[in-house]
Amino acid sequence: MALSIADLPKEELFGQGHAGCGGCGAAVAGRQAMKALGSRTIITIPASCMATMGGSNLKTTWQIPFYHTLFEIAPAVSSGIRAALDAQGIEDVNVVSWAGDAGTADIGFQALTGAAERNEHMMHVCYDNEMYMNTGGQTGSQTPKFAITSNMANGKKVKKKNMLAIMEAHEIDYVASASIAYPLDLIAKFKKAAKKPGFSYMHILAPCHRGWQIPAEKTIELARLAVESGLFELYEVDEGKRTRTVEPTFIPVDNYLLPQGRFKDLTQEDIQDIQAGVNRHYGRGE
Numbered sequence: 427m428a429l430s431i432a433d434l435p436k437e438e439l440f441g442q443g444h445a446g447c448g449g450c451g452a453a454v455a456g457r458q459a460m461k462a463l464g465s466r467t468i469i470t471i472p473a474s475c476m477a478t479m480g481g482s483n484l485k486t487t488w489q490i491p492f493y494h495t496l497f498e499i500a501p502a503v504s505s506g507i508r509a510a511l512d513a514q515g516i517e518d519v520n521v522v523s524w525a526g527d528a529g530t531a532d533i534g535f536q537a538l539t540g541a542a543e544r545n546e547h548m549m550h551v552c553y554d555n556e557m558y559m560n561t562g563g564q565t566g567s568q569t570p571k572f573a574i575t576s577n578m579a580n581g582k583k584v585k586k587k588n589m590l591a592i593m594e595a596h597e598i599d600y601v602a603s604a605s606i607a608y609p610l611d612l613i614a615k616f617k618k619a620a621k622k623p624g625f626s627y628m629h630i631l632a633p634c635h636r637g638w639q640i641p642a643e644k645t646i647e648l649a650r651l652a653v654e655s656g657l658f659e660l661y662e663v664d665e666g667k668r669t670r671t672v673e674p675t676f677i678p679v680d681n682y683l684l685p686q687g688r689f690k691d692l693t694q695e696d697i698q699d700i701q702a703g704v705n706r707h708y709g710r711g712e
Contacts, residue, residue: 428610429610429613429614429617430610431610434461434613435461435464437465438457438460438489439460439463439464439465439467439488439489439490440453440456440457440459440460440487440488440489441487441488441489442487443485443487444479444487445478445479446475446478446479447634447635447636447642448642449635449641449642449643449644449645450475450479450634450635450645451553451555451606451631451632451633451634451635451645451649452474452475452476452479452526452553452555452632452634453476453479454606454632454645454646455551455553455604455606455612455630455632456476456479456487456524456553458606458609458612458613459551459612459613459616459628459630460490461613462613462614462616462617462620463520463522463616463620464520465489465490466518466519466520467490467491467519467520467521467522468490468491468492468493468504468507468519468520468521468522469488469490469491469492469493469522469523469524470492470493470495470500470501470503470504470507470521470522470523470524471492471493471494471495471500471523471524471525472494472495472496472497472498472499472500472525472529472533472534473496473497473529473560474525474526474528474529474560475526475555475559475560475634476524476525476526476553477494477560478560480492480494481494493507497528497529497533497534498529498533498534498536498537499534499537500523500524500525500529500534500537500550501523501534501537501538501540501541501542501546501548501550502537502540502541503523504521504522504523504541504546504548504550505540505541505544505546505548507521508521508546508547508548512547520549520620521547521548521549522548522549522550522551523538523541523548523549523550523551524550524551524553525550525551525552525553526552526553526554526555526558526559526560527552527553527554527555527556527557527558527566527567527568528558528560528566530550530552530554530568530589531552531566531567531568531587531589532566532567532568538550539596541625542593542596542598542625542627543596544625545598545599545624545625546624546625547622547623547624547625548625548626549619549620549625549626549627549628550625550626550627550628551628551629551630552589552627552628552629552630553630553632554568554589554629554630554631554632555632555633555634555637555638556568556569556570556573556586556634556637556638557569557573557575557634557637559634559636559637562576563575563576563636563637564576564577565577565578565582567586567587568586568587568589569582569586570582570585570586570657571583571584571585571586571700572689572691572692572696572700573688573689574687574688574689574690574691575637575688580691581691589629590603590627590629593627593629594663596625597666598624598625598626598627599622599623599624599625599626599665600618600619600622600625600626600627600662600663600664600665601626601627601629601662601663602615602618602619602626602627602628602629602661602662602663602671603628603629603630603631603658603659603660603661603662604616604628604629604630604631604660605630605631605649605650605652605653605658605660606630606631606632606633606645606646606649607646607647607649607650607652607653608650608653608660608672611660611671611672612630615628615662615671616628618662618664631649631652631653631658632649633645633648633649633652637688638686638687638688639686639687639688639690640685640686640687644685648682648685648686651677651681651682651685652682653672653674654674654675654676654677654681654682655674655676655677655678655679655681655682655704656674656676656679656704656707656708657679657682657700657704659674659707660672674708676704676708676710678701679697679700679701679704680692680697680701683697683700
């Protein structure tokens, strides 16, 4: 039986009143994920916008134990928490490291790959806004090609690193992509990840309206267009079996790209290059 909105718990474990921007994709992701993870959860978060929302001036928006870690070590701290719980015979707690694209794919990758290699009984979540937004919107490995950032005024020259493929190569229990525009798909994947005995990796597209240069009220819409265009594929790899969970409608990629200020300098040749990449990925004719 498919999950519905009516099935979700009413309890809010990621609450209102946080310090994030209105329309923050990361905050939406946090609220949705906690509908699946529940109160028996411990979160570790490195330097990021989510860490700022998590705790400031003795207040926190998390209604669960939350640890603010150094930038590069959230998965390592989660590994230690899991070991401490195991030593006490406590098995019914979800241990989650939750980081942005910097704390996942770049600065935090060493700790992440180590925890995945050991197949720790934990989950890592990357909330991907495709820039280093907590420090001013710099380019990172998750920034897509051609995007303008605070330190690349002429746009990024290379493609975005495929973190999902990298994590799949670790042969861990569960790998999945998710989008805040598809909450039931996201929540179902978190529920599945939480039941795994080893390591799970979740990669969430969570737009930042400031970095993407879009109106705050367009955050969900742009997250949906990314999927509909085929530029962000929603799928899972469950113990080695790969399944696409949402089929894109294949709207032209410029419907997604051109409303964003970070792509204001795209040429028709650039757009054709991006569209050709989507077509190749899905085996569609040019």
